[in-house]
Amino acid sequence: GAGVSQSPSNKVTEKGKDVELRCDPISGHTALYWYRQRLGQGLEFLIYFQGNSAPDKSGLPSDRFSAERTGESVSTLTIQRTQQEDSAVYLCASSAQGTVNQPQHFGDGTRLSIL
Amino acid sequence: AQKITQTQPGMFVQEKEAVTLDCTYDTSDPSYGLFWYKQPSSGEMIFLIYQGSYDQQNATEGRYSLNFQKARKSANLVISASQLGDSAMYFCAMRGRRVDSNYQLIWGAGTKLIIKP
Numbered sequence: 030g031a032g033v034s035q036s037p038s039n040k041v042t043e044k045g046k047d048v049e050l051r052c053d054p055i056s057g058h059t060a061l062y063w064y065r066q067r068l069g070q071g072l073e074f075l076i077y078f079q080g081n082s083a084p085d086k087s088g089l090p091s092d093r094f095s096a097e098r099t100g101e102s103v104s105t106l107t108i109q110r111t112q113q114e115d116s117a118v119y120l121c122a123s124s125a126q127g128t129v130n131q132p133q134h135f136g137d138g139t140r141l142s143i144l
Numbered sequence: 145a146q147k148i149t150q151t152q153p154g155m156f157v158q159e160k161e162a163v164t165l166d167c168t169y170d171t172s173d174p175s176y177g178l179f180w181y182k183q184p185s186s187g188e189m190i191f192l193i194y195q196g197s198y199d200q201q202n203a204t205e206g207r208y209s210l211n212f213q214k215a216r217k218s219a220n221l222v223i224s225a226s227q228l229g230d231s232a233m234y235f236c237a238m239r240g241r242r243v244d245s246n247y248q249l250i251w252g253a254g255t256k257l258i259i260k261p
Contacts, residue, residue: 072249074249120189132191132194134191
């Protein structure tokens with residue numbers, strides 16, 4: 030596609046439920062990133078995929094968070110047993126390759142609200 | 145450790161004036177890249193401009209230019225002839241050749257820019 034696509038755009042769920050967020054990167058982009066952005070704050074790195082290498086999961090805040098990526102395409106971020114502090118916008122980005130000069134291109138994000 | 149600092153949490157600027165958004169960084173890596181992104185109230189993150197640490201000239205993209213002062217470790221964004229549509233959050237970010245074993249961007253806290261008519 031023309032840009033990074035994320036779905037759903039909005040998700041409201043009850044505390045304790047599991048949620049799955051989806052990201053379709055730009056075709057041909059080998060690097061994919063997930064970020065969390067709480068209201069009025071900057072971006073918090075969650076996880077990074079680069080090609081077939083093992084993902085960097087160092088930003089995942091707890092074992093309730095996990096992510097997968099199929100080859101160099103779609104990625105899903107799963108949050109289990111959601112808590113109210115998980116409420117945030119979850120942004121996905123992709124870049125042509127994980128090197129210094131490649132900008133990350135972002136999707137519009139998924140706004141997650143935990144009741 | 146690598147770090148990005150944006151010291152201006154918010155700025156008000158009169159329409160048509162130029163505006164400078166500050167960004168300082170800290171890294172010991174000789175090879176790095178600096179990025180500026182714009183995030184309007186609608187939430188999307190828009191890439192504006194890139195400066196490489198070895199680039200001899202300051203980057204420019206339309207009304208955006210980057211005032212890169214390597215010795216001072218600053219990479220300020222300059223927006224010329226500001227427009228109402230420039231009102232947004234602006235984030236400075238840095239990527240090193242190796243940042244904690246990956247190529248993630250290190251992000252500043254952002255500056256909220258409001259353009260007054």
